[in-house]
Amino acid sequence: MKTLAGVALAATLFAGAAQAQNKLQVGCTATTDCASAMVAVDEGIFKKHGLDVEMTLIGINSNIPAAILSGSIQIGGPTSTVFLQAVDGGLDLVAVAGASVMNANSNANITAFVRNGITIKEPKDFVGKKVGAPGLGAFLHVLFVKWLVEKGVDPKGVNFVEVTFPTMADIIKSGGVDAVLTAEPFVTRMTNAGLGSIGARYAAELNRTEPIIFYAASRDWAEKNPDVIRKFRAAIAEAAPIVNDDREKSAASIAKFTKQSIELVKASAPNKSEPVLKAEQLAWWIDIMASQKMLQSKVDLNKVMLK
Template sequence: MAKHLGPAGLLALLALLAGGPFSGGIAARAGTPLAIGCTATTDCASAALGVEDGIFARHGLDATLTLIGLNSNIPAALMSGSLQIGGPTPSVFLQAVDGGLDLVGVAGASSTSPATADTAATVVRAGETVKSAQDFVGKKVGVPGIGAFLDVLFRRWLIGHGVDPAKVSFVEVTFPTMNDVLKSGSVDAVVTAEPVLGRIVRAGTGTVAAEFLADVPPKEPQILYAATRAWAEANPKTVADFRAAIAEAASAVNADPDRARAALSRFTKLPLDLVRTMKVSVSDPVLTEPGLAWWVDTMKKQDMLQGSLDVKALLVP
């Protein structure tokens, strides 16, 4: 499975540097045990604040939030029982289901918004001239995983601007090496996100050529909360309690992003001063059929899904 990383507001650079796929965690002790896993992104702010502020506990849940190094590890962790609920990107979730894993969406975590569209972009190497999508033809572009969230959405942007992605050479480049790879000329551009995006631009290594998230409709899912179908069907009350807690936490995140940043700092073990520089993704607890259908359509157009997925069946009622 390709490596998939989170969308707008990514802290994936530092997550990758944290060590293994599971490290750290915060917990709230009360009620039904519930293991939740997320990568180090602001997209899971509702889960982080839910634990930090005791929201899960008030809804009868003894929630433990564990830091996952790579988003693509989440489906396997759900299937193994290491997690009961995880926060995959839609591309990770749908490819896992397409590959035969019986997963379902439990709730929404975050959604796209014009307010956070500038947190990801394609950056071209200093000296390269890229004024339109057509100028990417023949270029070598580094992405944080073939088929990753950012890769999928950049290819969508190319298609929307009349460019066949097959005419662009894509290679995998990890977030920590993007600045150096771009500077060396090994690639002509990279598809990246904050905080790496800002660091590349400030260093003068590259310039922003395409803020492709600006072309994504608002309120499409960025991260969703998922579980195995077997667990969700066996634990309907826990699912209901989780949804209620996430809805309350999402409202708190959107109303007070600074409180969310403090919770994220503790969860990710990152300095609060660094987290304060990040835009917090819009928390959106509602996961809809049209939202997942949008991703299915987007991925089908890129030949990323082989089977026919019943979107309605992928959501817990």
Template sequence: MKHLAFALTGGLMLALSTPALAQKIRVGCTSSADCGTAMIAVDQGIFEKHGLDVEMTRIALNSNIPPALLSNSLEIGGPTSSVFLQAVDGGLDLVAVAGASVMHEATNQGTVAVIRDGVTIDSAKDFVGKKVGVPGFGAYIHILFNRYLMAGGVDPAQVNMVETSFPSMPDVIRTGAVDAVASGGPTVQRILSSGTGHLGPRFVAELGGDAPIIFYAATRQWAEANPEAVAKFQQAIAEAAALAASDREVVIASVAKFTEQNPDLVRATPPSKYVAELTTDGLGWWLELMQKQGLLQGSVDPGKLIVAAP
């Protein structure tokens, strides 16, 4: 009996001293710096500290993220605001669980059209009849490029746009498959450093804005079934955003690792601004812009789409 009591006591002590298994969460983002806070939270052990086991996956096109959430291939993804709103408008029951990157002066300057050498494009009207690669139809850059064209008196239908993932942009410029790409982040530096393209219009900076670029989203079903995991994720992202604001080198290291880019190219890229908190005003800005472009069929209430932080 003494041996049994000792075994039971020892087993209880072992159970009490063994930490609970971290909850597994798969997070999907494209090869850009916009999900930098999740990258940092993985590399710096912030997710682990909050009891989460997060695995990040690169997604080729931003428009692939909502279907991946719906099919349970991902628990959380980083869609652009426009992709998220179009998915919700189309009937997908998604919610925003945390903020990621927002538009600001530096990234607005860095989101540009890169023109293939030998092609001249200086204004919106010069894009008429040209073939332009965009990183996902309905994605942030695509919508803002349309906004630029329309402000310049050009119907976007007059431009031949094709979906082109960030990693493939240097190749499609080099081979002449497109006349230009609408891009941002380290991809721009890769093209410029290769000597096959040059800077064209800074189409976002010309019009400005401070709305969210991307945020972290999940299905409503998953978020409601996992409120503790959502709260821990929000706390970790807020901590990573604070670290990113104070240490640029941490951002560079994590972005370079996830995107498989040279750190010097990431360093030469305008820094992203990360804000963990989401507001209905930011989503409202996108709703108005997309409605003007005829990209939404119904009425979307931003107040029902944000999971509040604890």
């Protein structure tokens, strides 16, 4: 009887450990880029694949690598630039699945939004202005700097500060910054509130198709949990078509996570979800970041892509 009881206890403990192992915290900022994870939660796709996933809202994208390594989240959605900078700085992170990529629709949704009282007629007008970015070194910031350089403007003449997406409207209204680098649905929200106007659609002018955000984890955790990674990838692959093709479901999930109204979210399509991530897709980002002196070494893309 004692033996049977011991076996039963061991089985219970093992089951509990397995259950705990399959419980995940996934962290993203308040954008549409992690919509595949949002949909996978709300539509029960993660649960179908044996995962208990909870989404965690992260204010600034550049805080995601630290959140991963601290264990407060197991998987995060850093932008390509934040991820590469973190790896270059010595953080042992790996990419585990794709989240979003640039395309014509998503590029058109990205703007430099300018507050009332500030006039921006051409790129050089941003010189001397205070511009808020949702993470210095993050996607929108690096793209904007690239755009300025292509337009012959020295980005050193622009005063960049960090501003979270949810606080942009208030900071623009108060005059705390002259412009913010933002995207939908925040552009429509601030436009409808009469807070300013679009100063530049810089991503549309760059017209790129590289990854915006992808899902990443610490190498140690990912290598210890290959089955969890496999299930996560399968769930994201199943959720991606819903994000791209089912506006009702994707908008509902995005509104719920970002705490935006459903009407506002529906006003623009979410960024394209692409669950498959390839090393060569990040090569352009490395070249851009190297030109902006954001990297100190040559990042080995094959090493940071989890097989």
